[in-house]
Amino acid sequence: FDINEAAVGFHALEFLIWGENRDRLSPRPFSDFQAITVLPADAEARGLALDELSNNRRRVMLVLSTEILNQDFESFMALWAAQSNDFRVRLENAASPYLLGDLLTALTSVLIEDVLARSLYPMLNGDFTDSFPSIFSHSSQNVASAQLFGLEQLLLETSTESMTLDEILSNLSGDYAEYFFQNFDASKECLVLLFSTQDASPIPTSAAEAEFTVVECINQLTNMIDYVEQVQSRLIGPV
Template identity: 25%
Template sequence: MKKLGWMALVAGALSVAGCGTDPLESSRARPVMEDYATLVYENYTDAVAKARVLQTAVDAFVADPTEAKLTAARTAWLEARPAYGQSEVFRFYGGPIDDEDTGPEGRINAWPLDEAYIDAVEGAPEAGIINATSEYPTLSEELLISLNERDGETNIATGYHAIEFLLWGQDRSVTGPGNRPASDFVDGGTAPNAARRRQYLKLATGLLVKDLESVKTQWTPDSNNYAKLFRSQEPKEALLQVLTGMGSLSGAELSGERMTVAYDNKDQEDEHSCFSDNTKADLYANALGIQNAYLGRYGTADRHGLDELVAVVDPELDREMKQRLQASLDAIQAIPGPFDQAILGADNAEGRQKVKVAIDALRAQTETLADVATALGITLNLE
């Protein structure tokens, strides 16, 4: 999501149904919200662990910038993405990840990214913070934080996609990702300011780990933190937040910002991970996160989920919701890669047809999520 301005509008449009009898017993609902908090903690724990692996690989590359170590750092970046992608279902309700005042989401996963804001690009060899040695003589975490999204939402200086751009460079290939040489990071190599490029990469990766750790801390069990506050709510208030995250990611964010915009514009710059060609995997991870939240699971752990509550109220709706969730995953998986090529061509081209099927599946899924909320006595108004 480029900006979270609309999130407040969504949150303001949500309200717990004020009339009628609560269809759920607290004894049924509370285990679901308790296990949701556990699921969130496990997901962020995994995201932090994978980010630390990425940090280790980046540190090794920065210390000795060879092609082999660049490949290892790229692999670690790709392997870090699924855990974070699944965690994005925990956004959109003002939790620790995107609290209006303190949430670090904009530093973690903001996009789309103007490459020239960070480093040299084709046609602009002196562009970017890295090459602005007079304006920014000393690079630091504080500087990168201050520059992130300064003077524009594409002025992204930190997070996964800044790291992605540094590792891959611009994507000029129709068949694969960017292919920045390791020599761009070698003093006297193929690009000036190699030492600053190494330092920037190291700083951005370290900041990513810190920001993810700060969110994980807020969901740590048995602590005086957001998780404690979440667990202390009435079940319906907590479930309202759960459904807000699911519906917002499924609808306005995933089917909208991340897919329809790129589909309509046919522009590589509008895809989520445009440097590494990891967009399809990102989309799949997001959809999987929504399914996780409904079923109460992460990885091999399977706990109480919303499905148990919906099955009590409307078994047929529960079956429909599960089918919608799987249909979205299957439709995303069917998109031919890379995503930046799938969005091109006429509307009857195979790639575009597959992308459209996935968009439609996510929209249908979002509508069914609204029905699920209604069945639970919750009014959910989404874009």
């Protein structure tokens, strides 16, 4: 199972359903997927069969892509089921500082790899197409919100009466306690605004304004990463 292939499958579905709109704004018409059961005269003159018409080919492609994605998810679930018990045992036996270090590494990895490296850095270089997680369906702002909401849950929620991860980190670092969520809230607002205003078109209406917003988002995210890495360095040495 390759998670990157599964991600490509999602983008293929997204492009199939919403893509190829010439104005990049309006949704793809449902008529593109309606079955054609009578061969038009012009298609017949070109020697085409019913199953070779664009609408019918598109319908088959949609079904096949969905089936492949379902198979990918089934493979992922099988892999997780086979390894989840060993993973739980490793977590239960890990020393607290190292377990906390793993959590902090996971947190910074999301910010660095999923947000900075895949979206903001390419955008800073003028790439306003591949930088958006969901450019065809115009829902990149929802992806950004979901990523940050997941981090917020990791930090603030607990299923027991014990301390939250945020409380632990706040006790370990005064800078984290004072500044992390200030930057977190500002980053969330900045990313959602950036994606929602630029997602409708691959070319920003004002390149200078877009660049300023991108730099602002990068600064806030790197501040968050710095505060987390300060805590991490105190636990297990320099990052």
